[in-house]
Amino acid sequence: MSTDAHPSPTVPTTIGRVTITDVARAAGVSVATVSKVINGRYGVAPATSERVLEVVEQLGYETSLVASSLRRGRTDVIGILLAGFDPFATELLKGISTAAIGKGYELLAYSGAISDDNAVGWERRSLSRLGGTLFDGAIILTPTIAVPPSSVPVVAVDPHTGTGNASTIESDNVGGARAATRHLIELGHTRIAHVRGRTDLESAGLRERGYRDSLAEAGIPYDPELVRDGGYRAAWTLDAARELLTLPDRPTAVFAANDLSAFGVLEVANELGLRVPQDLSIVGFDDIPEAASATPRLTTVAQPLQEMGARAVSMLLALLEGRPAEAHVRLPSRLVVRKSTAPAPTVISPATPS
Amino acid sequence: MSTDAHPSPTVPTTIGRVTITDVARAAGVSVATVSKVINGRYGVAPATSERVLEVVEQLGYETSLVASSLRRGRTDVIGILLAGFDPFATELLKGISTAAIGKGYELLAYSGAISDDNAVGWERRSLSRLGGTLFDGAIILTPTIAVPPSSVPVVAVDPHTGTGNASTIESDNVGGARAATRHLIELGHTRIAHVRGRTDLESAGLRERGYRDSLAEAGIPYDPELVRDGGYRAAWTLDAARELLTLPDRPTAVFAANDLSAFGVLEVANELGLRVPQDLSIVGFDDIPEAASATPRLTTVAQPLQEMGARAVSMLLALLEGRPAEAHVRLPSRLVVRKSTAPAPTVISPATPS
DNA sequence: ATGAAAGCGCTAACAA
DNA sequence: TTGTTAGCGCTTTCAT
Numbered sequence: 001m002s003t004d005a006h007p008s009p010t011v012p013t014t015i016g017r018v019t020i021t022d023v024a025r026a027a028g029v030s031v032a033t034v035s036k037v038i039n040g041r042y043g044v045a046p047a048t049s050e051r052v053l054e055v056v057e058q059l060g061y062e063t064s065l066v067a068s069s070l071r072r073g074r075t076d077v078i079g080i081l082l083a084g085f086d087p088f089a090t091e092l093l094k095g096i097s098t099a100a101i102g103k104g105y106e107l108l109a110y111s112g113a114i115s116d117d118n119a120v121g122w123e124r125r126s127l128s129r130l131g132g133t134l135f136d137g138a139i140i141l142t143p144t145i146a147v148p149p150s151s152v153p154v155v156a157v158d159p160h161t162g163t164g165n166a167s168t169i170e171s172d173n174v175g176g177a178r179a180a181t182r183h184l185i186e187l188g189h190t191r192i193a194h195v196r197g198r199t200d201l202e203s204a205g206l207r208e209r210g211y212r213d214s215l216a217e218a219g220i221p222y223d224p225e226l227v228r229d230g231g232y233r234a235a236w237t238l239d240a241a242r243e244l245l246t247l248p249d250r251p252t253a254v255f256a257a258n259d260l261s262a263f264g265v266l267e268v269a270n271e272l273g274l275r276v277p278q279d280l281s282i283v284g285f286d287d288i289p290e291a292a293s294a295t296p297r298l299t300t301v302a303q304p305l306q307e308m309g310a311r312a313v314s315m316l317l318a319l320l321e322g323r324p325a326e327a328h329v330r331l332p333s334r335l336v337v338r339k340s341t342a343p344a345p346t347v348i349s350p351a352t353p354s
Numbered sequence: 355m356s357t358d359a360h361p362s363p364t365v366p367t368t369i370g371r372v373t374i375t376d377v378a379r380a381a382g383v384s385v386a387t388v389s390k391v392i393n394g395r396y397g398v399a400p401a402t403s404e405r406v407l408e409v410v411e412q413l414g415y416e417t418s419l420v421a422s423s424l425r426r427g428r429t430d431v432i433g434i435l436l437a438g439f440d441p442f443a444t445e446l447l448k449g450i451s452t453a454a455i456g457k458g459y460e461l462l463a464y465s466g467a468i469s470d471d472n473a474v475g476w477e478r479r480s481l482s483r484l485g486g487t488l489f490d491g492a493i494i495l496t497p498t499i500a501v502p503p504s505s506v507p508v509v510a511v512d513p514h515t516g517t518g519n520a521s522t523i524e525s526d527n528v529g530g531a532r533a534a535t536r537h538l539i540e541l542g543h544t545r546i547a548h549v550r551g552r553t554d555l556e557s558a559g560l561r562e563r564g565y566r567d568s569l570a571e572a573g574i575p576y577d578p579e580l581v582r583d584g585g586y587r588a589a590w591t592l593d594a595a596r597e598l599l600t601l602p603d604r605p606t607a608v609f610a611a612n613d614l615s616a617f618g619v620l621e622v623a624n625e626l627g628l629r630v631p632q633d634l635s636i637v638g639f640d641d642i643p644e645a646a647s648a649t650p651r652l653t654t655v656a657q658p659l660q661e662m663g664a665r666a667v668s669m670l671l672a673l674l675e676g677r678p679a680e681a682h683v684r685l686p687s688r689l690v691v692r693k694s695t696a697p698a699p700t701v702i703s704p705a706t707p708s
Numbered sequence: 709a710t711g712a713a714a715g716c717g718c719t720a721a722c723a724a
Numbered sequence: 725t726t727g728t729t730a731g732c733g734c735t736t737t738c739a740t
Contacts, residue, residue, distance in 0.1 A: 017486045017505035019717060030727045035719055045725060060502065062482035066420050067717035070732045085451035085461075087643075090444035097439035097465060107439075107465040111451060128416035132371045133733085134488075148414065151371040289441075292647030373733060384711045389735055399709055421733035424716045487717085 018061045027055040038063060069133050078316060079135030080109040081126045082142075087288035088258070088305070089141050092157060095309025096139065103317060108135055120144045127154070137320045139312045142201060142232075153319035155312045161202045167319065169312050169329045173203045176301035176333035177210025180255050180283045183299070183335055185218045188344035189253040189281060192220070193244045195230035195237055195265060197257030204232070207257050207285060226251055230261040237264030245272055245280070245351050252280060252344045259284035259291045259300055266294065266340070272351035277342035279349050287336055296339035303333050372415045381409040392417060423487050432670060433489030434463040435480045436496075441642035442612070442659070443495050446511060449663025450493065457671060462489055474498045481508070491674045493666045496555060496586075507673035509666045515556045521673065523666050523683045527557045530655035530687035531564025534609050534637045537653070537689055539572045542698035543607040543635060546574070547598045549584035549591055549619060551611030558586070561611050561639060580605055584615040591618030599626055599634070600705050606634060606698045613638035613645045613654055620648065620694070626705035631696035633703050641690055650693035657687050 020038075024031040029048060036044050037052040044052075055061075069075045080096060082089045093109060100107055112126040123143045131138060132151035140147060142158045147166040159168040184192050194211045197204030208227070215222055225247065228240035237256070241264055244251060256262035262284030266276060274280045276296055284291055287302035311329055318325035374392075378385040383402060390398050391406040398406075409415075423429045434450060436443045447463060454461055466480040477497045485492060486505035494501060496512045501520040513522040538546050548565045551558030562581070569576055579601065582594035591610070595618055598605060610616035616638030620630060628634045630650055638645055641656035665683055672679035 018482070021717075031718075032727060039719080043725060048725080060478070060482060062479055064487050064717055065483045066424050066487035068719070070420050070424060071718045073732075084455075085444065085447040085463075087448070090439065090447060093439040093444060094441070100465075101438075109439075109463040109465075111454075111461040111463075124414070125416055128372070128414065129419045133418050133420040289643035289647060293643060293645075293651075297647075375733075385734080386711055386736080393735080397709060402709080418733055422735070425734045425736080427716075
């Protein structure tokens with residue numbers, strides 16, 4: 001009932017951590033001996049070893065990753081640095097997780113961008129804070145900055161523009177965007193908008209390029225009015241979509257730089273009484289699981305996300321083990337036509353906010 | 355070109371870690387002073403402080419989480435312990451991630467079951483290895499053992515049977531399973547199989563209970579022959595499903611304990627030439643995003659996974675801050691009828707392996 | 709206002 | 725075979 005400063009735990013299940021010293025004391029040996037036993041070093045009498053192991057078992061002792069890491073400078077864990085656990089990141093994680101099985105490494109996904117003040121540059125911070133001590137190498141997902149020289153090997157997925165000499169992995173962004181736009185053109189659309197991605201990422205620029213390429217190829221003039229920033233996020237896309245869809249000569253189709261943006265456009269279309277795909281066609285990019293279950297099911301460009309994650313692991317492993325590693329990998333993307341695209345309407349129904 | 359033991363990095367981007375000592379030397383002060391500046395402690399001359407900050411900036415120094423954690427015993431990091439990044443875990447992660455924004459904690463998801471030898475008990479190991487040093491509190495997903503007394507507060511999601519006095523969070527397993535089974539019964543099915551989940555988890559037993567309850571309610575005798583273990587994994591389910599579907603008097607419907615198992619059953623049904631839902635109805639549990647996009651779209655019991663993750667965060671935060679916390683939370687589940695269930699066939703077509 | 713020194717838990721040289 | 729010691733990077737008294 002006291003409110004003093006003693007930091008005693010409030011739950012009874014909380015109990016002091018068992019340290020190597022506790023084990024040493026209980027077994028009547030030195031901490032060095034315990035350490036040797038635990039790490040299987042030679043030079044310990046069988047009887048001693050057995051006794052120590054018994055105590056370890058009984059006390060439920062595990063060596064602290066933090067302490068041993070500090071001392072050893074090596075942990076056998078791979079770090080995955082990400083801004084948050086969004087669908088894109090978690091798909092990658094699934095592939096990474098599967099690929100890492102049986103490779104002798106544990107996985108540690110760290111989200112260090114939980115507040116707004118470090119929205120940009122979180123990976124640099126995480127890398128310095130954890131790299132070399134907490135993990136032996138890292139996979140960075142959609143970095144907000146060019147990956148800085150670091151104390152550990154790094155592989156960047158969906159890299160930042162001008163990512164120095166770090167290894168990178170991505171999918172065919174230009175090709176995917178071209179296919180998406182061409183699909184729309186083939187359906188008869190000519191007023192095709194583009195909701196751009198995070199302009200600091202290479203992929204956003206590449207996807208815009210693919211969009212413009214296809215337009216040019218079809219002889220459709222590029223209209224800057226039809227391109228807005230969505231930052232790869234549903235929330236940011238909302239304003240952009242509202243502007244786009246309430247334009248006097250509104251687009252009949254939107255190519256969104258990723259699925260999350262596409263969902264944002266979809267939401268706004270619903271708000272404005274525009275039916276998808278009859279009044280408005282929408283194409284996304286990524287093919288996160290949510291895309292296939294949206295209403296209507298989203299036409300999108302599939303990136304082999306899980307495979308990209310798996311490749312990132314094998315690249316990093318090579319780096320870690322000093323084997324020759326590919327520097328830049330690009331995997332194919334492909335258009336998946338579902339239900340959010342249809343032939344261009346002959347009569348353009350105006351947006352009518354409900 | 356030498357092959358000596360010097361652990362020199364193989365990539366040029368790898369550079370030695372910048373430590374507080376480097377900063378101190380460069381700024382011409384002691385490490386203690388640097389530490390004070392960094393942590394905003396009083397008693398440093400403005401001029402000194404400024405100079406140190408400059409050096410910090412220039413060198414790109416960040417304090418090592420590992421070292422400061424070791425010294426401080428506190429990190430402002432929440433750990434999430436999981437066996438792997440499967441769809442169930444990643445959905446929870448999405449909710450956890452969203453709920454943690456702006457709360458002053460960073461997130462660290464640790465997968466310590468990457469090899470087979472520690473398939474059971476990984477969370478105990480991870481908890482001792484990291485708890486209290488690397489993170490201040492933990493959320494454990496589908497533990498393989500009852501959460502042991504630990505040095506930090508813990509919340510278990512989808513807890514193990516007999517989870518001592520740790521805080522837990524789950525959804526209405528019995529109710530969901532009853533609804534699923536009742537749905538099948540209402541469609542006219544009487545030979546309803548059940549692919550059981552991981553029997554060490556409370557949820558598996560609870561779902562089986564719901565299944566049996568509904569059967570009993572409808573006066574359908576319980577047939578042990580129709581219940582097999584799937585361990586919540588698609589792979590393990592395959593054998594179980596094959597046995598079930600090649601039974602002389604095969605079931606016309608299967609209630610799988612989770613979506614992954616349901617996918618396993620679906621796969622086997624395809625193998626055996628059984629059409630879903632015409633020849634065989636399947637119901638899952640969880641409603642992971644993949645369920646809605648399966649072919650056919652899976653009827654399943656939805657757990658509010660993201661909300662469960664969010665609640666886990668708020669429970670843990672309460673524990674961490676010494677506020678009163680709910681001990682056991684149960685959220686509602688609900689049946690989502692999609693396309694993998696249909697009225698019982700009047701003629702039972704046999705399995706015909708392709 | 710600044711720095712020296714101790715110590716968090718652990719491992720690795722080295723000495724006994 | 726065992727223990728003593730130093731030190732990984734950092735924070736925190738406690739002197740100066």
